[in-house]
Amino acid sequence: MKRPLEGVRVLDLSRILAGPSCTQILGDLGADVIKIERPGAGDDTRSWGPPFLTDENGEPTRESAYFLSINRNKRSVTVDITTDDGKAILYDLIEKSDVLVENFKVGDLDKRGFGWEQVHARAPSLVYCSITGYGQTGPYAPQPGYDFIIQGMGGLMSITGEPDGEPMKVAVPIADIMSGMYATVSILAALREREKEGIGRRIDISLLDCQVAWLYNQVSNFLVDGLEPKRFGNAHPNIVPYQTFATADGHVNLGVGNDAQFFRLCSLIERPDLRLDPRFASNTLRLKHRKELITEIGAAFTQRTSAYWLHMCRQEQVPCGPIHSIPEVFEDPQVKARGVLAEVKHSATGEKPVRLLRSPIRMSGVDLGVRRAPPMLGEHTNEVLGNDLGYSEAKIAALHDKGVV
Numbered sequence: 001m002k003r004p005l006e007g008v009r010v011l012d013l014s015r016i017l018a019g020p021s022c023t024q025i026l027g028d029l030g031a032d033v034i035k036i037e038r039p040g041a042g043d044d045t046r047s048w049g050p051p052f053l054t055d056e057n058g059e060p061t062r063e064s065a066y067f068l069s070i071n072r073n074k075r076s077v078t079v080d081i082t083t084d085d086g087k088a089i090l091y092d093l094i095e096k097s098d099v100l101v102e103n104f105k106v107g108d109l110d111k112r113g114f115g116w117e118q119v120h121a122r123a124p125s126l127v128y129c130s131i132t133g134y135g136q137t138g139p140y141a142p143q144p145g146y147d148f149i150i151q152g153m154g155g156l157m158s159i160t161g162e163p164d165g166e167p168m169k170v171a172v173p174i175a176d177i178m179s180g181m182y183a184t185v186s187i188l189a190a191l192r193e194r195e196k197e198g199i200g201r202r203i204d205i206s207l208l209d210c211q212v213a214w215l216y217n218q219v220s221n222f223l224v225d226g227l228e229p230k231r232f233g234n235a236h237p238n239i240v241p242y243q244t245f246a247t248a249d250g251h252v253n254l255g256v257g258n259d260a261q262f263f264r265l266c267s268l269i270e271r272p273d274l275r276l277d278p279r280f281a282s283n284t285l286r287l288k289h290r291k292e293l294i295t296e297i298g299a300a301f302t303q304r305t306s307a308y309w310l311h312m313c314r315q316e317q318v319p320c321g322p323i324h325s326i327p328e329v330f331e332d333p334q335v336k337a338r339g340v341l342a343e344v345k346h347s348a349t350g351e352k353p354v355r356l357l358r359s360p361i362r363m364s365g366v367d368l369g370v371r372r373a374p375p376m377l378g379e380h381t382n383e384v385l386g387n388d389l390g391y392s393e394a395k396i397a398a399l400h401d402k403g404v405v
Contacts (some may be wrong), residue, residue, distance in 0.1 A: 010099040010100075011100045017147070019072055023074065026184060035077065037079075053068070053348050053354060063346070066203060085402065086404050089404070090114065093384075096389070098191065102114075105144055106314065116202045129187055145207045148169055150211050156169070156221075158231070159218055167231075178211070247299065254301075255321075268313065
């Protein structure tokens with residue numbers, strides 16, 4: 001069975017993370033993603049290492065682990081779009097593409113001749129998606145946007161970390177990642193509309209907009225009662241008990257989502273008196289008496305090992321999970337069973353396979369695995385110019401001689 005987006009061509013003018021994460025999802029779903037990069041330099045993240053891939057002799061290559069994480073299922077073409085020849089190549093590609101994704105600073109592509117109005121006039125059916133720190137409008141629009149800055153501005157750091165600790169960012173660039181997700185959803189919706197209307201939309205994705213939007217229940221708590229959300233560490237602002245507990249030999253995460261689970265937990269920890277205590281009869285009351293209840297549960301959990309609690313809670317269907325290190329994640333039997341890893345050949349490593357994450361999307365009748373390893377810089381330039389645009393060998397050679405590609 002064909003992949004869902006087979007036949008869709010995406011011209012990827014983005015770099016770093018938010019844009020590339022979006023185009024990687026589209027590539028996973030079957031789109032032909034052509035990544036446009038600067039000759040000799042490429043995406044900034046290519047140099048964000050170590051670690052770097054090593055070749056068959058164990059020598060480091062120029063392919064960073066960071067770049068690998070967000071550029072599978074793409075082809076790389078190097079083009080200097082500041083030159084007239086480079087601009088001509090880019091417009092030839094635009095006219096053969098369905099989607100353009102870019103994350104240049106606001107106004108930069110307009111100056112180069114590739115702004116929304118200019119492109120839409122030449123290719124009215126193209127879906128044009130811009131991903132920026134602050135969007136195309138507003139006082140901050142001209143400013144560059146970075147995930148770390150956005151996590152702080154968007155409120156996330158004020159609710160992340162221990163109650164008496166400093167504001168804390170999430171350990172992965174989550175503002176970038178979620179902006180890429182929203183961009184992907186928007187593009188898919190625009191493609192669906194284009195099927196009916198024949199006209200492409202301009203999509204304006206702001207990292208700050210997205211960061212605020214996915215605060216979800218925390219923002220809703222504030223909008224409903226006006227109280228400023230605080231940091232709870234690993235505890236939950238609306239559910240008790242729902243946090244990390246120390247055990248005799250480590251820690252586990254306990255997530256009790258309803259009264260029935262709480263009553264079963266009381267039996268597991270051999271404290272049936274807690275389920276009869278009027279202070280803990282409902283989640284609302286447990287929230288009110290959070291400190292007292294957590295003290296009682298915490299004392300019980302420290303008496304047994306993590307393995308004991310994990311086994312007993314799973315047996316009685318009380319949500320409880322381990323806190324894995326990254327190496328332990330890939331040893332977990334559930335993770336192994338779902339096949340989250342793929343081994344693929346990479347041009348930089350010869351016969352030595354490279355391990356990559358696969359898309360987490362599972363669809364019946366189709367394998368959304370890694371069909372292309374993350375490309376080396378300009379790896380597919382000649383292929384795209386020759387096979388996709390129909391340029392002659394002499395024309396391609398001339399473009400190389402001039403440093404355009």
